[in-house]
Amino acid sequence: MNTKVVVFGLSTEGYSIASKMALKGADVQIIDESTPSAISIKSDIAKTYPTVQTLKDDEPLLSMTPIDIAISKAQLLFFVPVLRKTGQDVKIEINSKFKEAILNLKKRSSIVYCLGTGFGGNSENMSLIEHVTGFKVGKNISYYYYPLSTKNKTPDFIGTNSTKPDERILELLSDNKKPKFIAIPSSEHFHAINILKQFSLLTSILEICKFAKDKISKSDLSTNKLGEIFLDDMIDDLFDLRSLSLSFEGANTLMYIINGSIKGVDNYIKRLIDEIRLVLKKNELKASRTKILLLWSLDQHVMKGDKIEALQILQTKLQDYINDVECVETPLDYFQNEKTTIIVACSKLDYEYIQKNKKDNEIIIIKANPVCEVIQ
Numbered sequence: 079m080n081t082k083v084v085v086f087g088l089s090t091e092g093y094s095i096a097s098k099m100a101l102k103g104a105d106v107q108i109i110d111e112s113t114p115s116a117i118s119i120k121s122d123i124a125k126t127y128p129t130v131q132t133l134k135d136d137e138p139l140l141s142m143t144p145i146d147i148a149i150s151k152a153q154l155l156f157f158v159p160v161l162r163k164t165g166q167d168v169k170i171e172i173n174s175k176f177k178e179a180i181l182n183l184k185k186r187s188s189i190v191y192c193l194g195t196g197f198g199g200n201s202e203n204m205s206l207i208e209h210v211t212g213f214k215v216g217k218n219i220s221y222y223y224y225p226l227s228t229k230n231k232t233p234d235f236i237g238t239n240s241t242k243p244d245e246r247i248l249e250l251l252s253d254n255k256k257p258k259f260i261a262i263p264s265s266e267h268f269h270a271i272n273i274l275k276q277f278s279l280l281t282s283i284l285e286i287c288k289f290a291k292d293k294i295s296k297s298d299l300s301t302n303k304l305g306e307i308f309l310d311d312m313i314d315d316l317f318d319l320r321s322l323s324l325s326f327e328g329a330n331t332l333m334y335i336i337n338g339s340i341k342g343v344d345n346y347i348k349r350l351i352d353e354i355r356l357v358l359k360k361n362e363l364k365a366s367r368t369k370i371l372l373l374w375s376l377d378q379h380v381m382k383g384d385k386i387e388a389l390q391i392l393q394t395k396l397q398d399y400i401n402d403v404e405c406v407e408t409p410l411d412y413f414q415n416e417k418t419t420i421i422v423a424c425s426k427l428d429y430e431y432i433q434k435n436k437k438d439n440e441i442i443i444i445k446a447n448p449v450c451e452v453i454q
């Protein structure tokens with residue numbers, strides 16, 4: 079009998095899980111929160127449509143089921159929602175969606191939680207499951223922690239408190255290598271270590287690059303691999319870092335590292351804005367005669383909305399100085415008018431695209447990398 083899998087959230091990450099499992103023969107449905115309904119994903123659909131966008135663009139006829147019925151029949155439920163709230167509101171959004179996801183779970187089913195939490199976050203989730211469903215976690219219902227990172231880096235582990243974890247989960251999630259089951263507290267610690275390693279390195283780079291003021295220093299640093307780090311990379315997994323910050327109260331060493339890293343990213347965005355203003359000053363450009371294009375080709379279906387939020391912040395703050403600021407994606411069809419165009423490339427792919435396809439030598443390109451490199 080095929081394993082009945084329901085994926086809660088038509089996100090990029092959710093669709094990737096659904097497709098992988100459909101190709102392995104599981105009976106898969108994915109919940110589109112905007113409809114709201116559960117869509118059946120067969121292996122032919124997974125092969126034909128590699129992404130959420132291609133699926134939405136083509137609008138194939140797919141069998142649909144009401145959410146409550148789909149969840150009540152699920153043996154495995156993956157929680158991979160699309161989140162777009164920010165700040166404190168995101169926690170309310172997660173709780174609301176999680177309650178909706180678990181409300182109709184049946185006995186002996188398993189839920190796999192795919193968002194990064196701080197320390198103790200999974201204990202809170204398990205308490206909520208018991209409160210909403212009336213089932214005892216570990217006895218009547220199983221809970222697993224599988225925190226997905228940005229750019230589809232799959233975890234090496236799955237957190238569990240079960241003495242006999244469900245081997246079907248490993249089979250369905252495995253690629254070249256299988257993740258391994260470990261205790262939930264250990265999985266939280268490993269995830270925290272991975273996130274802190276990532277941001278500690280990034281913060282060190284960003285803070286040191288602030289001191290590169292002259293052209294030679296900037297050039298030397300950017301020819302190294304540092305020049306290949308873009309704003310797009312800096313925001314990766316920022317959600318998980320912020321989730322970690324909610325784990326502690328009061329001052330301790332970890333809080334200094336976490337808060338310093340969050341501040342490092344915020345400060346970089348401020349510095350990028352200052353560098354853009356400096357380009358205007360050096361080139362004697364009037365704000366009223368300048369157009370800024372923020373080139374950032376974002377996946378609108380990703381689970382976490384950190385990059386969408388960062389782009390909105392960048393645009394809003396720039397508009398305090400220059401009125402004509404537009405967010406654009408590739409392929410980019412820009413035209414020259416009486417204004418000077420400054421293109422801020424926010425990812426490596428966007429930069430490579432504009433370098434290859436620029437039509438006019440008059441445009442100024444700013445690489446949103448640690449040294450805010452200017453290409454003229």
